[in-house]
Amino acid sequence: MGEIKRFLRDDGIIKVSRRLKEIAQKAKITKEILEKELNREAKLSEIAERIGELPSDLAVALEANVAPESLYREFND
């Protein structure tokens, strides 16, 4: 198992789709933490810096994690 995991962690086999979802999830958690610390809304660059991504790459990753129905959820909220 350990070997398989190590193997899967190699960039050569991890699919971008999975990585983007991971980044998006990390960003959501980091946003909550940062906003408690800062007592205001967090900027994209602040979240990106904390998780070690470029703002432009984070912006793309956030799109990858959107379920199609979220558009309507946002609107109803």
Added chain:
Amino acid sequence: MRENSAKITVMSRSENESFVRAAVSAFVSQLDPTLEELADIKTAVSEAVTNSIVHGYAEKKGDIMIDIYIKDDKVKITVTDNGCGIADVKEAMQPLFTTNTDGERSGMGFTVMETFMDNISVNSIVDVGTKVTMEKTIGLRTL
């Protein structure tokens, strides 16, 4: 005094909606928005692009052009198609107005764009196409 622009052209295919959202986000990231501001912009752009695909081109295929222009803390986005156009823009922009009869569309697209952006304007000529212009200032919102 920062000023920058980009232009994106895609075919009217539903797969490209997500690409346009991602590309617009990546460009707007230069203004360092909050995630909410970014989501607002993406939602508005989605509605405009969806309209070009389902109404503008309907069964046909054509190009959709997205222009993004940023200046200082403002972003201006235009979504343009060379589709069927809108005969009565004022009527089309009314909440709940839709020409879609199979009940799949809510008629709230333009209302969503107006809600999530600071202002929108629509120019359209029948059989020529439609251009939706939307603007938003980043960093306006306070807690």
Added chain:
Amino acid sequence: MRENSAKITVMSRSENESFVRAAVSAFVSQLDPTLEELADIKTAVSEAVTNSIVHGYAEKKGDIMIDIYIKDDKVKITVTDNGCGIADVKEAMQPLFTTNTDGERSGMGFTVMETFMDNISVNSIVDVGTKVTMEKTIGLRTL
């Protein structure tokens, strides 16, 4: 048999390099590449866009056009500028060849593109511009 394309136009500004990389990533993600394949493509595109900015337009400003075309498991990307052009393409593509004299450039840009993509070709006319075409098949690597 999937086929799709997108076109991106940006001004020759260094801020737009990260935007182009992100936008190309977003489009190529439709093929669900591995991280390594995507990193290869981003690196190659960066080199081509940087060349358009620093060599093609040098001190001037102009547009850079990036066309992305995917078909099945292949991606073709062209980076085009209307800059100064290259007099001797064969010489320019030699490893370590650079016209940059301040020592900031390594002369390895074309070599990097050749290494990370399956094949590249360069068309250039002096005072008209340069077009770099790069192709890569996704999913070639076997375990």
